[in-house]
Amino acid sequence: MATNQKRRWVKQLGLLAVSALAGGLVSAAMFGGRNTADNIASNSIKFREVLGYIQRDYVDVVNTDTLTDHAIVSLLDDLDPHSMYVPVSDMEESKIQLENNFEGIGVEFDIVRDSICVVMPLAGGPSEQAGIEAGDRIIEINKENVAGVGINTNGVRQRLRGIKGTVVGIKIWRPSRNKMLSFKLVRDKIPSNSVEVSYMIDAQTGYIKVSRFTLSTDQEVHDALVKLKTSGMKQLMLDLRDNAGGYMGAAIKMADEFLSGTKLIVYTKGKNPQNDMRYEGGVRGEFEHGSLIVLVNEGSASASEIVSGALQDQDRALVVGRRTFGKGLVQAPIDLQDGSELRLTIARYYIPSGRCIQKPYEKGSKEAYFMDMDNRYRSGEMFFADSVKVADTLKFKTASGRLVYGGGGIVPDCFIPNDTTVYTDYLVQLYNQNIIREYALSYSLKNKKELNTSTLSQFQQNFKVTDAMIEDINKAATKANITIDAKDFKRSEAFLRNQVKAWIARNIWKEEGFYAVYNQSDDEFLAATKLFEKAQNLGHTSNKKAHGAHQLR
Incomplete structure (x- = not known):
């Protein structure tokens, strides 16, 4: 890589897209010269003129700031x-989600029956240091009653963050202790991890789940x-399922951890x-050699x-799962004068084979674009490998000559169907009513x-969710007016037991406890654990046929 290229690479890795366009201030020449600039100036005058008439003469009082926001959204649509x-x-x-930290008291909470229940204080945060415990109910915040008043999650965050x-x-x-306690907490910066969990599956296999790129x-x-x-660790499973993306620079640095040279x-x-x-x-990575599996699904994007x-x-890496979302457009975050932000698509990105994995779209048809997931379900793509549609005209080759396709997401090397049979109405209602987590x-x-x-290892091996525990959950379900259908219960029972055990493990051993238990009922995870030999042989096989049709059940 040329020296100047490296400098630009380092300079721009912190951006959501390739360029912040000098903070949003660019010369007219960059966008087509004087004719373009004159056209923009004329349209700006027209828009100001219309807004002026509305503010001065419209029959009702209106908020021109709100009208301007709506106009910008319509323009981008x-x-x-x-x-x-x-x-x-x-x-x-928005910044909290991307920058991965916020300022507050450091507590994970849930709203249970109109009561703010502390799930756990975050390690090292003000709440943990003050002695807040899992199970505590927050009754007042700054002398304001917040119990039994219908407060929502955003309302709690607004009051606790600062x-x-x-x-x-x-x-x-x-x-x-059946006792009311009062605390004065000093807000501090609270980190929020994008790596949800990392742990050893067995003596040689590591697992890392990344939820977003910050x-x-x-x-x-x-x-x-x-x-x-x-x-x-000698081999690794990297889980990017339902990771909708984030900073492009973070993705580049992550990929470099696994690529040599x-x-x-x-x-x-x-x-x-x-x-x-x-x-x-160019940077020496921590895992440039050894079997690598990347888990993806339709929620893996950008x-x-x-x-x-x-x-x-x-x-x-061997890519395992289902076809990814298909977002191959790059947005630049441009700061506007009032503190708002424009995220403007400035480029398409292409991966090493030359593929642009952006799925097709029509300008002005966002609703149809985001209906693609429903269409995948209807077509059977979520359940059968041979239902995955790829464009035969967009063929590319990997470094070793394997055929891959562009034009609509990353098609996995090994397809794993989406098993939805356990998600009965009964189970969904248990989730909706928060009964499993509360229990x-x-x-x-x-x-x-x-x-x-x-x-944790002993808990995994020895702890059993008993019939009496399931009966307690069913009683709570009945009390919450949830109908218990015998067939639905039978279909969901094994998964329900795993979920109860996983949430108990989370309360004691945090995320590692949860995923160590939960993954044992995850068919995609379990199927992937059997594919490390195939991952090891990537690029060394004589079979150069197009992949993505190999299905695992």
């Missing part, structure tokens, strides 16, 4: 499906790899040559597709001392 406008009111939450160093007073009821993702993945290698990861092409970029590896596509094209939390609190005497 006529472009591609992913260009978007983020109003000032949504910017804080500027670092500010004080929030809360009053809680602690069921274990500014800290590459460091989190690096740290997870170091930890797993220290524990003896200076292999191409992704390149972009746009109308403006400034946005034509090429990104290669940055997830850069990682899975690059590793597939370079024959570094698991109650059980964990009552049996915390006994549970803490076990290791």
